[in-house]
Amino acid sequence: MxxxxxxxxxxxxxxxxxxxxxxxxxxxxxxxxxxxxxxxxxxxxxxxxxxxxxxxxxxxxxxxxxxxxSPVGMQVSFGRDKDTEFWSNVFPSRVIDKFGPDIKKFGRVLKFIKTFEPLFAVISVQAMLKMFRFSKASPIALIRQLEDFGETIVYPLVALFFGTGNQTPFISSAILERVFMDPNMRLYSPDSFLASIPDMRAFxxxxxxxxxxxxxxxxxxxxxxxxxxxxxxxxxxxxxxxxxxxxxxxxxxxxxxxxxxxxxxxxxxxxxxxxxxxxxxxxxxxxxxxxxxxxxxxxxxxxxxxxxxxxYLWDISVTHNDVEYMEKYYRLRYSPDLKSSRTDDDAKKGYELAEKEFSPLYFIRSYPSDKKKIEMSFDLTNYQAQFKGEHPRGPLARTSPAETGEDGSPPQPPSSSPPLEKHVFQTIFLDRDGSEELWSRDDVDTDKVIYEKWWKQQSxxxxxxxxxxxxxxxxxxxxxxxxxxxxxxxxxxxxxxxxxxxxxxxxxxxxxxxxxxxxxxxxxxxxxxxxxxxxxxxxxxxxxx
Missing domain, CATH: 3.50.50.60 (FAD/NAD(P)-binding domain)
Known part of the structure; x- marks a missing residue:
């Protein structure tokens, strides 16, 4: 076009x-x-x-x-278990505390990758994480403690930004530097990995x-x-x-x-x-x-x-209204027991913000049996502006007389978001041929499914x-x-x-x-x-x- x-x-x-x-x-x-x-x-x-x-x-x-x-703040919720999985860019969590040294090292590695970009263009993210000896989980499943920086932090976030899904471990590590260090995007934070609530745009x-x-x-x-x-x-x-x-x-x-x-x-x-x-x-x-x-x-x-x-890979997106499914696998609501041990001013501001306005757009979780593979979900009610009363053409669109108020002013967005039970969610089950046996698609209440669609995605x-x-x-x-x-x-x-x-x-x-x-x-x-x-x-x- x-x-x-x-x-x-x-x-x-x-x-x-x-x-x-x-x-x-x-x-x-x-x-x-x-x-x-x-x-x-x-x-x-x-x-x-x-x-x-x-x-x-x-x-x-x-x-x-x-x-x-339409401008929207990109709040993200990763995982569910508060001790081993959950983290967010809205406030610091226990998992972010655990990986603090790795997060700071990641910033130094990004600068190294920038210096030797042609070499890292053909080095996968998985290989790069091993090369720089980031925290790695125990290979013994029975005593495994989730200490893998790549599986808990890097893979889910990269999959979110690039739509790389379960192929994330194999993408070029040079892409990470290009995006995370882009001065216009400013995504990386040495304290929380993902900068606090980056600005995004909803189409x-x-x-x-x-x-x-x-x-x-x-x-x-x-x-x-x-x-x-x-x-x-x-x-x-x-x-x-x-x-x-x-x-x-x-x-x-x-x-x-x-x-x-x-x-x-x-x-x-x-x-x-x-x-x-x-x-x-x-x-x-x-x-x-x-x-x-x-x-x-x-x-x-x-x-x-x-x-x-x-x-190419085949994914299926399930658009639904099943809040029970979402609560089973993700954190939709803020709870004080999710907080980090940090008590500095920045952390307190994050806790206060989360208590008032925790409304993630993106959710990602790793499958317990293979943590390199993930599932992604969106809260479309929080993400897309029409749920807030925005014009279909966007905030700068001219409104017709039929769309204006009695005084000629544009229609006003609703004062508050609808309850979670009325939210529209979309869950994406990735890589049919390589991961379907891990999917929890059958757990979505079929009576609450709005629409399903298959997508052909580039790896x-x-x-x-x-x-x-x-x-x-x-x-x-x-x-x-x-x-x-x-x-x-x-x-x-x-x-x-x-x-x-x-x-x-x-x-x-x-x-x-x-x-x-x-x-x-x-x-x-x-x-x-x-x-x-x-x-x-x-x-x-x-x-x-």
Whole structure:
């Protein structure tokens, strides 16, 4: 969608067709309706919740479309047992006391990783923790005391931020330094590991946003969006099938209908007559393995190596209202017996805040039999702003007369959060093929399940940063083909948006936010990393900048 937006700004140069298998655009950025009377809101964003304030390209696009994200304090609750598992960034706990020396060492190690970043790009988090001799649990299960810094602190938090799930031990340790030491995010704290309640942004209603995005890119007449249409195969540099002419066509796209299926259903095979379209250039903004399947024998040796190195896992998200399940496995409420032994002023402030406003958005727990594997949950009522009365387009959206009060003022958010029994939760059970036997999915009351959806998720193994990321520039632009998607670097909405801009830019479109240095910083880095290219002379100051 970002590639289409950039190309749409040049109606005299580009004629663009988007093939989208689902009935709507947006990919994983979807919304579903819920019972407003029962839960206090008419919808939830079920796939993408929000992001860091530094997703500048994402928010710039939101602004272009008349949407904005809502600020929210990121409170997190890890584990349940107060002596061995539970910790939070709201107030210090006993577990944080136990790992105090490891937490301080972690800060020093991050600086070391920064110095030798190329080396640590191919060293996994698990290997890095062993290398620097962080606290490790006893291997004897019968006398095991939970003293593993990685399993208790590092893996759950990294899985939370990067969506790496049960592959967290195997991701590149260089990513940790990039994020934890980023001056804009300021996540690391030497006292509590995670900085106290970082600022986050909750996204507006994504179905409306991507609907508006679709209207915007088609408004200039040079973009055609074909939803419910699946590409089945592609021919590059081949004669037209069935034609006697030997003249080759740059790109032939064959597609079939998927109409009639729900947005959460994936057909085994598309149906209906196959249609053929001809193009000069191709952007494959889909999963890496989907790209290989579509290309088939047309994929080059390099494409097979680079794209084939991306690993995907299947997760299921269960959206529910089962507070009993949540209380069984997580800490939803503050209790004084969870406190650390610390009595300094900062700790007291944390206890006071928790007593008044403990309302976590994120919950993570490790499975008792394999603590490297986790389960994640969200309290969507605490996270998403519509439950507080926010406009679906976000806090900066203009309200219509029907949405204003008698005095013409915008509607006011409710004065207090609904009781926990009315909250909407989402629990994500990760890695079906590697962890399903550990899942507690059967413990969720089926009468309280609102919605279930399967998701295909990228794995961020260290091999990804050795065998895919640095080699993208070797396949981008070859055979009239460019690739876009968060999988090309890191599974984040911001990377997805920037990747689309970069593909369009390489085709000759303008970068739409070239005057915004915050936006341009990541775009420049991505362009160099995935396309091996600088910005054009008119878009930069000096040789590199």
């Amino acid at each position: 970002s590639a289409a937006y950039a190309l749409s700004l040049h109606p005299d140069k580009f004629a663009v067709t988007i093939f989208e298998q689902s009935a709507d655009t947006g990919g994983m950025a979807t919304s579903i309706p819920i019972d407003g009377a029962a839960y206090g809101a008419e919808y939830i964003n079920d796939g993408v919740q929000g992001a860091s304030p530094v997703f500048y390209n994402t928010y710039a696009m939101f602004d272009k479309l008349g949407f904005s994200a 507006p209603r994504l179905s409306e946003l991507y609907g508006s995005w679709s209207k915007e890119v088609t408004s200039r007449g040079n973009v055609d969006i074909r939803t419910s249409r699946q590409v089945t195969r592609i021919l590059r540099g081949r004669p037209v099938e069935g034609s006697s002419s030997k003249a080759t066509v740059s790109v032939q796209v064959f597609s079939q209908s998927t109409a009639g299926l729900g947005t959460d259903q994936k057909p085994k095979e598309p149906f209906g007559p196959e249609e053929r379209d001809e193009f000069d250039e191709l952007i494959m903004a889909c999963d890496a393995d989907s790209a290989l399947k579509i290309l088939g024998k047309q994929a080059s040796w390099m494409e097979r190596k680079v794209l084939g190195n991306v690993k 961020h193994r260290w091999q990804h940063y050795a065998g895919t990321v640095p080699w993208m520039m070797m396949i981008n632009g070859k055979h009239h083909t460019r690739y876009a998607g968060a999988w090309s670097v890191l599974n984040m909405h911001e990377i997805a948006v920037v990747s689309g801009f970069a593909a369009a830019y390489q085709l000759g479109a303008d970068y739409p936010f070239s005057e915004d240095e915050n936006c341009k910083r990541l775009f420049r880095l991505y362009l160099g990393l995935s396309h091996g290219s600088r910005m054009r002379a008119e878009d930069r100051k000096g040789f590199f900048a």
